Amino acid sequence: MPFRIYFLLIAISIPHADAVSVAEGSKSIVHFDIPPSVAADVIEADKGRASLRVDLKLSSMISSPETARIDQWLVRCQPRGQFASIVDYSPRTETGSDIATPIQVKQSKEKQQSLGVGVNSDYFSSFRGNAGLDHTRKNIDSLQFDHLAPVHAVTAAGTINRGTGVYFKLRWTAEQILEGQKTFQLVLDVPNTWRTGLIDISVVAQSEHKSFASWEQSTKTLGSANFVIAVYRSDDIHACEVARRMANAEHQLRSRMKEETASKPSNSLSTLLRKMTTKMEFEKTRTSTDLLERLMFNQADPYLDSDIRKLPMPCRLAALNYSDAQESFTRLNEQPINK
Structure with missing residues (x-):
């Protein structure tokens, strides 16, 4: 009997240690945020097509009290579906250097020639003579010029997925700090009836x-x-209201998921046994973040998905509301614009 108890304690302690290490490694010190909706301005319309300007304001916060070394951001923006193609974007690729002024290079070449002749003579004890000849020639060639300082990409940007998306890569430099708010601008080509x-x-x-x-x-x-x-179009009042309802549904869904995660006792015996069983059966556990992102990216049906159906009723209702709000927003393209 004691042997069985010790074996059980050892088996429980193994997944518990792994769970703690994973939780500690998954803590992020950089947190991002962006508004859930944005109004697009029509800058040009011709021949059944329209160009829309979209400003995306991305914010970041470093939670560590010590200055964290962040080498780069990598941002990808992908319009969903086939409704748009990229016409322009900002910021564009920019280069910079850690050296403020050009590098001065100085090269010098020196040539020196010398010739010397000396004669000493001694005739008897009373006569002495000394004669000498010395010739020196020195040439110095000097060349000085400025060398351009080496540069690197401060901001790199370009299209992805056959011109339907954009990526931005930002590096931390002496003149660019990767904290706070930064604006990314997209210009999209869409049908004139787009909403x-x-x-x-x-x-x-x-x-x-x-x-x-x-x-x-x-x-x-x-x-x-x-x-x-x-x-949505900046002049479409109804689309603005539907976008606001979608943002509220997302907020409710995030709050319910957060409450569900906080209510789970992470150190209880049943939780540890469940984690141990999952590891032994090689099952992949779905976190609340995974479920939330699957819903947001329309990769899960809240009515049929088995992981979502296991959630408590408040979470399931929030998932259904968000899915319905997102579908109502995208279906507005099937209706004429009512300004």
Whole structure:
């Protein structure tokens, strides 16, 4: 009997230690935020097509009291579906240097020739003579010029997925701090009857460092986030109201998921046994963040998905409300504009 008890305690302690290490490693020190909806301004309309300008204001906060080294942001913006193509974007690729002025290079070449002749003579004890000849020639060639300082990409940007999306890569430099709010601008080409659309946004903050065990550099993720942005015409009042309802549904869904996660006792015996059983059966557990993102990116049916159906009733209702709100927003393209 004592042997069985000790064996059970050892088996429980193993997944518990793993769970703590995963939880500590998953803590992010960089947190991102972006408004859930944005109004797009029509800047040009011709031949059944329209150009829309969309301003995305992405904010970041570093929660660590010590200054964290963030080497770069990587932001991807992908309009969902086939409703739009990228016409223009900002910021564009920019270069910079850690050296403010050009590097001065000075080269000098020196040539020196010397010739000397000396004669000493001594005739008897009373006569002495000394004669000498010395000739020196020196040439110095000097060349001085300015060398351009080496540059690197401060901001890199370009299209992805055959011109339907955009990426931005921002590096931390002496003149660019990766904290606070930054604005990314997209210009989309859409049909003239377009009213609403969704843009999927992913952002990750990374740093490069060398480990003690290896000389090779490795990339560490300090924070990441995924968002779905509701975009509508700035002159479409009804679409603005539907986008606001979708934002409220998302807020309710996030709150319910957060409450569900906080209510679970992480150190109880039943939780530890469930984690141990999951590890032994090689089952993949779904976190609240995974479920939330699957709903937002329309990768799960809240009526049929088995993981969502296991949630408590308040979470399930919030998931259904958000899914219905997102569908109502996208279906506005099937209706004429009523300003």
